Amino acid sequence: MQRMIEFPTAFWVSQYTIRFAFQEEISAENSRNVRLFRTFLQQALSADLLEVVASYATVTAYVKRKVALQPLREQWYAQQASIEVSVSHTPIQIPLCYDEEFALDMQRVMDYTGLAYEQIKQLHLAKVYRVYVIGFLPGFPYLGELAEALFVPRLAKPRQRVAASSVGIGGAQTGIYPLDSPGGWNIIGKTPLKLFQMQRAQPFLLDVGDCIQFYEITKAEFRQMEVNSY
Amino acid sequence: MRPLLLVRKQGVYGSLQDQGRYGYRAYGVPTAGAMDRRSFQASHLILGHTDNETSLELFIGGFEFEALAEATYVLTGAESICLVNGLPIEMWKTFQLKKGDRLTIQRVVKGAILYLTPYGGFQAEQQLGSRSCFPLGHMGESLQKGHILYGQSVASSTKTRGLYAPYRPQFESHRVVRAFKGPHFHLFSIESQQQFIETTFQFVSGNRMGYYLKGGVLQLQQPRDILSEATQFGTIQVPKSGEPIVLMADAQTVGGYPIIATVHEDDLDQIAQMRRLDTVKFTLMEV
Structure with a gap:
């Protein structure tokens, strides 16, 4: 039996923006609710909706005109059970090469955590991550949650240029750079996949609420896949 | 498509902008687009454009262009000193450039941003449904010396058209701007809430991502972290320093600083036109 998910707290941010807030916490449950609610809004508001942005605990709807909230609330309680099924939780597999050539900050991570290269890889590979937010750059996913043993502060001085992927x-958190850009995260590897490619039918590989899992590849495999990368 | 202008001096900051890029904020792509939409739209109204055509958005001054072909243009936005071959021209009214003419945007007198639009609009590649430049996302490039700007249309218009003075927006050095209480307004101390509406804030610096204001140190009742959430053009966030930042058209789509207020959509042009030493007072209203 499914538990009813409460209608979130609604707040008009400006004339055309409504913010829906769930519990203020970072959790898989919150993220599921947020994604479910986003899907609900896309269906319920359809023509009135310009776009919708989901984050850790909020769903923000940019609308074309004022919408009535009470009917929306009633619809939410009536329809949420039927929406749930359309949300997939199968992890997206992301190949990752931890070779020294790409793992620019591995030494720093080793020094900070006191862990060996291999241990860091295994801890990083062991978890299924969830895309909590996309921001900072087009297509940049904030992935949580990292094993606590891998918590390392960001670089005191961000790099001028971090290579895409x-x-x-x-x-x-862990994240993947979609574009060459400045950045302050500790770089521990590189994927041959492109997270953001303008020419692709679906330019963005990941969406908020997606689950992802990294799997390790060798440098030779990386080169091969990079060539074939769509 | 035909070459219209060669950039001789790149000025403070110039970029091609249309109405903006919508539908990709969920993927971290800001709307971008013209910052002072009123002046932007006026230029297209004057030229009789019905589509989402592209203008060149210019900050502050220092620009010079050489005309590569004959074409009709209009300049709108911040009151500025604009010259053709060294002679002043009027803004808000179409003018012609002949091949070899020099157009100089010397400097703004009031406000910060102006729009240069050719008949038919400038040409730029459509990326995710918009021609707006957003360099951080590798969508277009800001204006550089040596760039050639192309026009969309090969036709030209010789009719003189303009906007009567009473209809032109005015940008004074002080403005009162309407804002709505932000989702974290109640987390600020009572004094800071009060201060926010009583203080005259001064513009310190800014770009298409954010405008930095000073005038008071706004503080939360209790220091705490906020979970990142969606922001928009007009979000007023307050970092630990206590000095507010107004997020502008190219700002990132999510932010983790407390949001004290959000600028009314219709007053964004007044914020966008702020320049150094300009001041603003916020007045809170209900949505």
């Missing part, structure tokens, strides 16, 4: 860790 680099994988970093910072605080309780």
